[in-house]
Amino acid sequence: MPGLSNTALPLYEKVKDFVLDNIGNGNWPQNEKLPSEHDLVSSLGVSRMTVHRALRELTDKGYLRRVQGVGTFVSPPRAQSTLIEISNIVSEIKARGSRHRAEVVILERIERPDEMLLRAFEYTEPRPVDHSLIVHCENGVPVQLEERYVNPTLVKHYLDQDFTSAATYDYLQHSTPLTEVEHLISAIPATERDAKLLHIRERDSCLVLNRKTWTGPTVATVNTFTYVGSRYALGSRYLSPAR
């Protein structure tokens, strides 16, 4: 029981969150050996298969390294994220060993979306849209402004999430069966609102990632991630097989 968050996520997601937290807060430093699966089973009160799945998925994503017969170890932080799996800034910050804080600025259901939103969702008639605006801070410094518009018929209970947990963002990405994702990356000067929220000056350069997802023919989410240009870079590293 101790250590696992209280939200409605699946258990293996909570375990992943628990591990990332321990990495982030320095409890388990780089190359540290994690408690064995058996230990985690005892201390967390879940079955071994659940722990195993959590550790395997974190290994697949590069956070851990496992050696059969020996143990599980914390991997050195990756230089950057890959482009496919961007947008989970929370895991990134935690894995880097920084302190993460999410500040929820807006959390609402828009009953009557304006013209632009309707177009973005390809609605023909006015229907509600869920809306969140969150500032993500790394060690107290704002890094990313995350604005999401969500189709509530496709993503139920979106507004009820715990937006301070890393697992939430992981979960959101896999909970809806996406059929299409579009990314658009641009550089734009900060608006007055963005500048205020990110603690930068107006017109300062921001890296903006627009992400639009579909489930079948209908638009599921329309997201805008605004990074502070002077504090963040998106990276991808490609290694050919031979090395």
Next chain:
Amino acid sequence: MPGLSNTALPLYEKVKDFVLDNIGNGNWPQNEKLPSEHDLVSSLGVSRMTVHRALRELTDKGYLRRVQGVGTFVSPPRAQSTLIEISNIVSEIKARGSRHRAEVVILERIERPDEMLLRAFEYTEPRPVDHSLIVHCENGVPVQLEERYVNPTLVKHYLDQDFTSAATYDYLQHSTPLTEVEHLISAIPATERDAKLLHIRERDSCLVLNRKTWTGPTVATVNTFTYVGSRYALGSRYLSPAR
């Protein structure tokens, strides 16, 4: 028993192979509904958890799409590349039907690189570096500033290229056997020099793509592509399933 390969792989890997084979040989065409987990359990003689793991991993990789309560479906092959192969602005401009013009600003061999360049190339002793600076215009309007530093021992005759032809850029990207590529995308304000060359104001937002390539252990090229933020966006589109 029937259908699973005979090698020493784990069962769930064999199930994955089995599914991929059926997709590959056209047995299960695009958007076809797969047999249910229960059916596969019967026909393959493995437990449901094993089938489930196989299907889940194939889903994560984009080969399948699953809908709870409905079934599992074959996804169309991935239509699109990721961001790896951007940066050939010339083809892009031409494909858009616009007029392209390349303006060579600098073309030189630097015999004695400064400290920063040496670090970028991980040189331990001073060695020459080829250098080009080119402005790309779409219909007469500057869009991209392309600055390349090239290791002349790996890329021969770099300075002799025809930098106004689209094919040149295609060629440069594939002429050297790269073993590693690193992309870093950031948003930074235009410097005085960049502003002048791109016909924008100083401090205007630019999208900067840094690209560094290795051939074996040695650095081959260090490139910086600076896009005018208000005139350009990088895009990637990922298609997965039924549409």
Next chain:
DNA sequence: AAGTCACGAATGTATAGACAACTATAGACA
């Protein structure tokens, strides 16, 4: 005709238990 509800079917998660495979280490033996 339209809405509601119950049910079946399919996937999602979780558990307990078993065995296999691998590694490091300590102890036995030459």
Next chain:
DNA sequence: TGTCTATAGTTGTCTATACATTCGTGACTT
């Protein structure tokens, strides 16, 4: 001293089972 071996500890795989969640359908009701 050096080598081999047994063993404990850890991760990897697999099964059987149970319950949860979601979706579509068809029967029933209104």
